[in-house]
Amino acid sequence: MKLAEMNRKWWKEAIVYQIYPRSFQDSNGDGVGDLRGIIERLDYIQSLGVDVVWLNPCYRSPNDDNGYDISDYREIMSEFGNMADFEELLAGMHARGIKLVMDLVVNHSSDEHEWFKQSRLSRDNPYRDYYHWWPAEKGTPPTRWSYFDVEGNAWKYDEPTDAYYLHYFSEKQPDLNWENPELRKEIYDMMHFWFKKGIDGFRMDVITFISKHDGYPEFDVAYHGQNMIDMYAQGPRLHEYLQEMNKEVLSNYDIMTVAEGQGTHTHNVVELVDESRNELNMNYHFDHQSIGVGARYLLIDEDFQDLVKFKQVMSEWDGALSSEGWNTIYFGNHDFPRMVSRWASDAPEHRANASKMLTTYLLSMRGTPYYYMGDEIGMSNIKFDNIDDYNDLMTINWYNLTQKEGGDTHALLEAHKITGRDNARTPIQWDNTANAGFTTGKPWLKVNPNYTSVNVAEQQNRADSELNYFRKMVRLRKDNLTLVYGQYALLLPEHKQLYAYTRHLDDEVLLVLLNYSDTALSIDKVALGISDTTDTKEASAFILINNFSDFEMTNSTVVLRPYQAVIIKLK
Numbered sequence: 001m002k003l004a005e006m007n008r009k010w011w012k013e014a015i016v017y018q019i020y021p022r023s024f025q026d027s028n029g030d031g032v033g034d035l036r037g038i039i040e041r042l043d044y045i046q047s048l049g050v051d052v053v054w055l056n057p058c059y060r061s062p063n064d065d066n067g068y069d070i071s072d073y074r075e076i077m078s079e080f081g082n083m084a085d086f087e088e089l090l091a092g093m094h095a096r097g098i099k100l101v102m103d104l105v106v107n108h109s110s111d112e113h114e115w116f117k118q119s120r121l122s123r124d125n126p127y128r129d130y131y132h133w134w135p136a137e138k139g140t141p142p143t144r145w146s147y148f149d150v151e152g153n154a155w156k157y158d159e160p161t162d163a164y165y166l167h168y169f170s171e172k173q174p175d176l177n178w179e180n181p182e183l184r185k186e187i188y189d190m191m192h193f194w195f196k197k198g199i200d201g202f203r204m205d206v207i208t209f210i211s212k213h214d215g216y217p218e219f220d221v222a223y224h225g226q227n228m229i230d231m232y233a234q235g236p237r238l239h240e241y242l243q244e245m246n247k248e249v250l251s252n253y254d255i256m257t258v259a260e261g262q263g264t265h266t267h268n269v270v271e272l273v274d275e276s277r278n279e280l281n282m283n284y285h286f287d288h289q290s291i292g293v294g295a296r297y298l299l300i301d302e303d304f305q306d307l308v309k310f311k312q313v314m315s316e317w318d319g320a321l322s323s324e325g326w327n328t329i330y331f332g333n334h335d336f337p338r339m340v341s342r343w344a345s346d347a348p349e350h351r352a353n354a355s356k357m358l359t360t361y362l363l364s365m366r367g368t369p370y371y372y373m374g375d376e377i378g379m380s381n382i383k384f385d386n387i388d389d390y391n392d393l394m395t396i397n398w399y400n401l402t403q404k405e406g407g408d409t410h411a412l413l414e415a416h417k418i419t420g421r422d423n424a425r426t427p428i429q430w431d432n433t434a435n436a437g438f439t440t441g442k443p444w445l446k447v448n449p450n451y452t453s454v455n456v457a458e459q460q461n462r463a464d465s466e467l468n469y470f471r472k473m474v475r476l477r478k479d480n481l482t483l484v485y486g487q488y489a490l491l492l493p494e495h496k497q498l499y500a501y502t503r504h505l506d507d508e509v510l511l512v513l514l515n516y517s518d519t520a521l522s523i524d525k526v527a528l529g530i531s532d533t534t535d536t537k538e539a540s541a542f543i544l545i546n547n548f549s550d551f552e553m554t555n556s557t558v559v560l561r562p563y564q565a566v567i568i569k570l571k
C-alpha cells in the first residue's frame, strides 16, 4: 500500500466520538442530560483530540424509544433545550475544530408526528400513503417481526380506519412509506434544512430497512423472527432511494454519512459504500456483535469470548472493504453494553488495562473508529438485578414476553447484565460528588456505583489513566497514517488469546499485539516477524504505545501480561 495511491478523505482519517445526550451532562437539574450540558463540556471533548461528534437524536420526541421516535424533525426535544442551544453547540464545536454528525431516523417516525396523526384519520387523507397500511378486509396481514413489540408482531390494528399499520420497532414508531415520492421529498428537504445549519453529516438509523417489498409477500419461515432482519435489509429499491438521496441532497455538501447497517454483510456491503455508486460513505455492521449471543440477547454459549471467531469476522470485513468502500470499527454504542464488560473484563484488577487494550484495538485498525462516550474512562456495565431499574423498552418488552410465555425471566435478567442496552446508557461519571457530577437532581437512569473511583476528575491528570491513554492513542493515530490507510494482515489466526496484526504503508510496518485474555502469554518471536536477535531493550526503542510500563522478551519469545497492548514499529 502506498499513501500516494490512497483516496484520502477527512472522514477516513477522523475519529468519531459518540454522545448520547440524555446521559452526558445535565445542566438544569432535571436529571436528564441536555444540549447546554454538552456545551459546558466542550473543552473536555476537545481535550480528547477527536475530530467528529455523532450526536444521538435530539429532535422533538415523546421518548418512547429515547428520541428514536421523532414527532418533529425540525425542532429540538424540549428536555434537551431549544434551537438556539443547538446552534450554540454547533458553533462551539466548529470553533474547536470538531465536526458534528446528527442521527437521521427516517425508517419510521413517532406516531405523534403530524403526518401519522393525519394518516390514521381516514383512508383518503393526503398523508395516508406516508405510512404502510394493510386494510383489515384483506385478512390477517403477512407475518412481519418487530423488534420492540410485546408480541413480536410488526402490524398493529388501528380502529378508526379498520386497518393495520407497519412498525418494525415499537408501535409508537410507525414505518414511513418510502415508496411515496412526496414523503421522500419531505425527508430530503428536512436534510437540507440541517445541512444549511452547518452540520457535517448523518448517521442513518436502520437505513437499510427503508424499502419494503411490494405487496408485503409472506417471507419464507427461515426468515421469521430475528432472521427477518436480513429480508428487511433487502428491499428492492433501497439502492435506488439512496442514490436519489445522494443526488438530491448529499452530493451538495462536504459531509460524511454512515449507515447503521442492520442486515449488511461482507457479501453485500460494497453495494452500499462503493464510491462509484454514489450512495453512502460508510456502514457499520453487526456481525461481531452476535458472537456468543442469541435471540432476545441471551448468552448462547459459555465461550462468550470466542476470540478466534471475532478475529475471523473482523478480518473478513477488512478484506471486503480493502479496495472499494471504507470500513468502520466499533465495539459499543448506546445499543450495546459497555465494551470493557462485553469484550474484555471489568473485574477490578483488569478493568483499566482491559479497556486500554480495547482502545488500542479500535484506534489501530483500518476503518473509521466510532468511540462511545465514557469508554475513554473505562466505564463498565451497571448490571441491574431488578427489571424495575431498567428504562430500555427492549429489555422491558423481552422481559414481559418471556414472562408471558412462562420462560426463565431470571436467566434473561442475568444475560442482560452482560448484554442489556441500559448498561451503556448510565450517566457519564465526571467526578466523585453526588450522582457523579452528572446532575444535581435525580438521574433518569441510575449512576454506576463505581463512579467513586472511576471518573473523569480522577483520571484527568493521572498520567497512566485510561483517559490519558485514550488521548495518547488518538494522537498516535492522528500522527501515523499507517494506522489509517495501511494494509492490515492478521497473524496467528488460530491463537485463542492473542490478536496480532501488522499495518503496512509505504516502507513502514507496525506490529500490534493485543492480549485479549486474563492470563499472561508468551509467543514465538519469529511467528510475529520479530527477529530472534532483537532483545527487549532494542524492541523497547521501537514501542509506539504500551498500556504497561514494561515489555518483556526472552531469546525466543515475546511475553504479554493479561490484557497487555503494545504497538511496535518493525520497519
Ligand code: TEU
Residues within 6 Å of the ligand: 065, 068, 069, 105, 147, 169, 205, 206, 260, 262, 334, 335, 336, 421
Ligand atoms: O437501532 C436499530 C437496531 O438495530 C437495534 O434495535 C439493535 O438491534 C438493538 O439495539 C440491539 O443491538 C436503532 C437505534 O440505534 C436504536 O437505539 C433504536 O432503538 C432503533 O434503531 C429504532 O430507531
Ligand code: CA
Residues within 6 Å of the ligand: 026, 027, 028, 029, 030, 031, 032, 033, 034, 079
Ligand atoms: Ca436537563
